[in-house]
Amino acid sequence: MCYNESSVTGKGSFMAILVLGGAGYIGSHMVDRLVAAGKEEVVVVDNLVTGHRAAVHPQAVFYEGDLANKDFMRGVFAKHPSIDAVIHFAAFSLVAESMADPLKYFDNNTAGMVSLLEVMQECGVKNIVFSSTAATYGIPEEVPILETTPQKPINPYGESKLMMETIMRWADQAYGIKFVALRYFNVAGAKPDGSIGEDHGPETHLLPIVLQVAQGKREKIAVLGMITILRTGPMSAIMSILSTWLTPIFWLSSICVLVNHQMPLTLALRLVFPTFRL
Numbered sequence: 622m623c624y625n626e627s628s629v630t631g632k633g634s635f636m637a638i639l640v641l642g643g644a645g646y647i648g649s650h651m652v653d654r655l656v657a658a659g660k661e662e663v664v665v666v667d668n669l670v671t672g673h674r675a676a677v678h679p680q681a682v683f684y685e686g687d688l689a690n691k692d693f694m695r696g697v698f699a700k701h702p703s704i705d706a707v708i709h710f711a712a713f714s715l716v717a718e719s720m721a722d723p724l725k726y727f728d729n730n731t732a733g734m735v736s737l738l739e740v741m742q743e744c745g746v747k748n749i750v751f752s753s754t755a756a757t758y759g760i761p762e763e764v765p766i767l768e769t770t771p772q773k774p775i776n777p778y779g780e781s782k783l784m785m786e787t788i789m790r791w792a793d794q795a796y797g798i799k800f801v802a803l804r805y806f807n808v809a810g811a812k813p814d815g816s817i818g819e820d821h822g823p824e825t826h827l828l829p830i831v832l833q834v835a836q837g838k839r840e841k842i843a844v845l846g847m848i849t850i851l852r853t854g855p856m857s858a859i860m861s862i863l864s865t866w867l868t869p870i871f872w873l874s875s876i877c878v879l880v881n882h883q884m885p886l887t888l889a890l891r892l893v894f895p896t897f898r899l
Contacts, residue, residue, distance in 0.1 A: 623698050623744035637662035637703040639746075641688050641737070642710030643681065644672030647752060647808055649817050651708060656680045664701050666694070667711070676817050689733040691740050698744040706748040707741060709734075712785070716756065716778045723777035730781035731788070738792045746798075749789065753802040757783040768804075 638655055642648040643665030649672075655663045656678045663681040666688060667674075677683050682701070686693040688711055698704055712730040713719070719726040741749065756779030757772040774780040789800040809828040811817065833839045 623695050623702075623740075636660070636705055637664055637701050639664045639666065639697065639701070639704045639707045640681075640710065641666050641707060642672060642712070642752070643667055643683075644669060644674055644677050645710055648672070648708075648710035649676035649678075650812065651710065652678050652681050653812065653817065662701065662703065664697065664704060666697060671713075687733075689729070689736045691736055694737065694740045695743070698740065698746065704744075704746055706750070707737070707746060708750045708752075709737070710752045712752065712782060714754070714778060716776050719776055719778035719781070726777045726781040727784075730778075731784045734785040734788050738788065738796075738798060741798060742792070742796050747796075749798060749800045751785065751789060751800060751802045753782050753786055753804045754779060755804050755806045757786065757804060 638661050640648055640652050640655070640663065643652045643663075644667035648665075648667070652663055652665055655661065663678070665677050665681045665683045666686055667677070667683070668687045669685055674683070674685075684693075684697055686697075688694060688709075711733070713726050738749075741747075755766065756776065757774050758766055758770055759773040759775040759779060761770050763770070772783050774783050786802045789798070789802065792798045793800055807827055830839065830842060834842055
């Protein structure tokens with residue numbers, strides 16, 4: 622059971638939000654926005670396997686630990702009894718790694734979600750926002766992809782997150798834990814002041830790889846997959862990245878994945894931006 626400190630200290634009179642994976646790329650931006658809003662206490666949990674402690678806003682309360690550790694998580698909820706919502710960014714997310722080591726993904730992602738929901742149920746926390754992925758759709762038969770498009774993942778990463786969505790749906794039905802799953806595609810950008818942004822090693826996201834080619838850090842773009850180009854996303858935001866190197870984080874609904882080719886930067890950009898000239 623969760624020990625509720627508010628019964629002793631009188632705390633917990635205002636709302637708090639727990640951000641899991643808040644030292645990661647997307648999570649650190651979420652923490653930054655929540656702190657800036659100033660309407661609730663922001664609590665961050667991250668095991669720092671891929672996250673960066675320096676990316677966590679100094680006004681957020683930080684705990685280093687793993688969400689699969691139930692006793693650790695019970696302790697976090699006990700210290701912050703005003704937590705009434707969880708935002709989950711703590712899943713592993715490398716497709717190639719998931720193919721080589723699928724059990725790592727089902728353990729951390731899928732089993733980790735079960736442990737988290739069990740502790741949330743014990744502690745009476747009934748709201749969760751989950752960072753899912755468009756990888757749950759696999760290779761869709763039609764584009765653009767709709768929320769109702771059948772989910773048929775083709776790798777353990779996408780499968781693990783689809784299973785997490787399924788688990789949350791049943792937890793909602795049984796325990797009333799309400800959830801939202803955000804299935805975004807590629808995420809790109811940085812905070813305008815440059816204080817936080819993408820910092821992956823190795824980098825696997827498409828746009829940072831494109832920018833590395835522009836910087837001379839890579840000779841060519843080499844990405845395996847299918848050619849799919851959607852121009853319904855925020856193209857002006859992408860151009861802002863290319864021209865200024867700094868832009869607010871945004872959700873990119875454009876995919877440009879190249880089949881078994883090594884392509885010059887200019888050709889790759891013209892696939893997405895037909896009028897692009899270097």
